[in-house]
Amino acid sequence: MTLSDLFLKFRYLLYVAVFGRYSKRPYHCQFQVTRRCNLRCRYCCVWRDEWGGELSLKEIELLAGNLRHSGLKSVVITGGEPLLRDDIVDVIGVFKRAGLIVRLQTNGILLTSELSSELFKAGLDDVYVSLDTLRAERFIKIAALRDDGAHQRLIENIKMLSSVAKRHRSGRFLLTVITPDNHDEVEELVSFAGRWGYLIGLYGVETSDTQKGDAEIRVSGALFRMKDNERLLLKRAFQKALMLKKKKGTPIFNSERLLKDYVEFYGLAKPDMHWHCRAGRHYLVVLPDGKVSVCNGTAPVKGYDYQNLPELYRRKDREDIFSHYRMNCSGCICTRQLEYLLFEPWDMVKKTLMYLGNL
Ligand code: SF4
Ligand code: SF4
Numbered sequence: 001m002t003l004s005d006l007f008l009k010f011r012y013l014l015y016v017a018v019f020g021r022y023s024k025r026p027y028h029c030q031f032q033v034t035r036r037c038n039l040r041c042r043y044c045c046v047w048r049d050e051w052g053g054e055l056s057l058k059e060i061e062l063l064a065g066n067l068r069h070s071g072l073k074s075v076v077i078t079g080g081e082p083l084l085r086d087d088i089v090d091v092i093g094v095f096k097r098a099g100l101i102v103r104l105q106t107n108g109i110l111l112t113s114e115l116s117s118e119l120f121k122a123g124l125d126d127v128y129v130s131l132d133t134l135r136a137e138r139f140i141k142i143a144a145l146r147d148d149g150a151h152q153r154l155i156e157n158i159k160m161l162s163s164v165a166k167r168h169r170s171g172r173f174l175l176t177v178i179t180p181d182n183h184d185e186v187e188e189l190v191s192f193a194g195r196w197g198y199l200i201g202l203y204g205v206e207t208s209d210t211q212k213g214d215a216e217i218r219v220s221g222a223l224f225r226m227k228d229n230e231r232l233l234l235k236r237a238f239q240k241a242l243m244l245k246k247k248k249g250t251p252i253f254n255s256e257r258l259l260k261d262y263v264e265f266y267g268l269a270k271p272d273m274h275w276h277c278r279a280g281r282h283y284l285v286v287l288p289d290g291k292v293s294v295c296n297g298t299a300p301v302k303g304y305d306y307q308n309l310p311e312l313y314r315r316k317d318r319e320d321i322f323s324h325y326r327m328n329c330s331g332c333i334c335t336r337q338l339e340y341l342l343f344e345p346w347d348m349v350k351k352t353l354m355y356l357g358n359l
Contacts, residue, residue, distance in 0.1 A: 005125060006169075012073045012101055016341055017348040020282065025071030025313060028283040028338060030296065031063070033091060034080040035288050039107055040144035041132075043179055043205040043224055046080055053289045055306065057087050057094065063286060063306035064098035070313045074101035076128075080288075083110040089118045096123025103128065105175070107143075109150055111157040116164040126171035128201075129158055133182045134192060142181050162197045169359045173253060174200045180230040183237040190244050190252060199253040199358055202241050203334045204234055204262045206273070228269065235266035253354065255347045258337050265333055273331025280322030283338050297332055298325040 012027075020027050034054050037047045055063060067075060075095050082088055083106050095102045104119065108129040119127070133139050136151040143150075158174070165172040174193045178186065186202065193200035205224065226234075242259045245252045252259075265271045280294030280301075287293065291300035292309060301321060304312045312318060341348050 005123075008099075009101055009125065013348065013352050015073060017345045017352075021342040023071070024281065026280070026282055026284050027071070027073045029067055029072050029075045029286060030283070031075050031077050031286045032079060032288050032296075033060075033077050033082045033088070034085055036084050037080040037107070038084065038109060039081070041142060041177075042144065042181075043142075043177060054085070055288065055290050057090055059290060059306065060091055061094050061098075063290065063309075064095045064100065066306060066309040067095075067100060067286075068098045069310045072100065074103065076103040076105055078105040081107055081110070083115070089115075089122045092119055092122040092124050101125050103171075106130070108154050108157045108161070111161055113160050113164060116161050117168075120164065120168035120170055124168075124170060126173065127161065127165055128173045128175050129161065129198075130176075131158060131174045131189065131192075132176055132179070133185055134188055135185075138181055142179070158198075159196055166197060166359075171355055171359065172198050174198045176200060176202050177205055178202055178234055178237050178241075179205045180226065180233055183233040186237050186240045187244065190241075190250070194249070194251040197358065199251050199354060201253045202238070202259070203254075204238065204266065206333055231266045231269075235263055238262040238266065251358075253351065255337065255340050255344070255351070257340055257344070257347070258333070261333055261336060273333060275331065275336065277326060277332075277335065278322075278339060279326055279335065281319065282342060283335075294322050294325045295329070295332075295335055297329040297335075299328065301325060 016027055035046050035049060040047055064075075077088075077091065077095070082091075082104060085091060092102055092104065102124055103126040104124055105128040108131070111129075131154070132142050134155070136148070139145070139151040139154070140148070162172060174189070176182070176189050190200055205226075238259055241252060241254070242256065242263065244250055245254070245256055245259060265273070277295075279298070283295065285293045285296045286306055287300060290306035292304050292306065292312070293300045301312065312321075315321070341351070
């Protein structure tokens with residue numbers, strides 16, 4: 001990361017903490033560059049869907065420009081597995097040249113040291129790697145994988161990536177989804193993250209009612225049904241995370257408020273995940289074929305895609321459009337963190353210091 005990258009990031013953090021909540025423009029975009037994936041995680045529905053087409057590099061250039069014209073400051077490239085795109089290095093470069101902060105979320109299996117260096121050289125600011133377990137036999141179960149060596153490779157890749165990212169002064173994060181399969185590993189995962197120079201985000205498995213939307217990224221409640229005793233295990237796992245979060249030097253990146261939300265959520269027999277979100281206004285999702293939705297739990301916005309996105313943000317009635325889609329979702333927990341950043345500047349300051357201290 002160059003000095004000008006650091007300046008860009010500092011300006012972004014300042015904008016989010018001070019002005020973001022007043023802005024009528026979104027600050028953050030999640031771009032699902034593909035829905036293809038080399039894993040089959042039980043709690044995910046991305047790989048279960050048939051999904052039409054993926055944007056070409058040329059089309060992604062148009063998307064990047066339109067994100068910038070619509071006021072966006074940062075993009076996280078997700079999937080499916082983004083590294084399945086042969087042109088992923090070029091994709092990173094396109095967003096970087098458009099002046100966006102570029103993040104990448106990967107399951108880490110396909111990383112190599114050459115590819116990692118190329119990604120950072122192309123302008124990648126932060127990297128997020130999924131790690132749900134430190135135990136190979138559990139990984140095979142969670143990711144429904146037949147490859148016995150994949151977990152070992154993932155762990156080696158995470159260690160390798162840490163030193164490459166550090167050399168490039170880039171942010172590095174592990175992302176863990178807590179499920180009944182790994183609820184007892186919170187402490188081990190947090191200490192692994194700290195040992196290898198990562199910050200770590202812990203998230204709960206969230207299911208959805210697929211009757212309500214047609215772009216769901218979360219698995220339906222029917223496919224991932226949790227028993228009451230399993231919910232209790234997850235509640236305890238997040239209580240443990242909350243306790244670890246209070247320790248000095250913790251690598252846990254979630255805010256205490258988000259962890260408390262999870263404790264409360266898993267403590268209720270019939271939790272309601274709805275909240276007063278501002279999806280669309282503060283953040284949006286671009287799907288692999290270029291359609292746009294207000295978040296990954298809602299259907300695409302009719303009539304808009306990567307080509308005419310700025311027109312959507314010029315419409316005076318756009319809030320009505322966004323609320324229509326917000327009302328037709330199953331609710332969520334994890335997306336709250338995007339708004340907590342806007343409305344809790346102190347949390348933003350703490351996160352910034354953690355981030356800078358870890359570069
Ligand atoms: S959670 Fe991520 S790695 Fe797992 S199947 Fe879904 S997209 Fe792939
Ligand atoms: S509550 Fe808001 S952010 Fe969460 S899934 Fe619904 S529309 Fe999306």
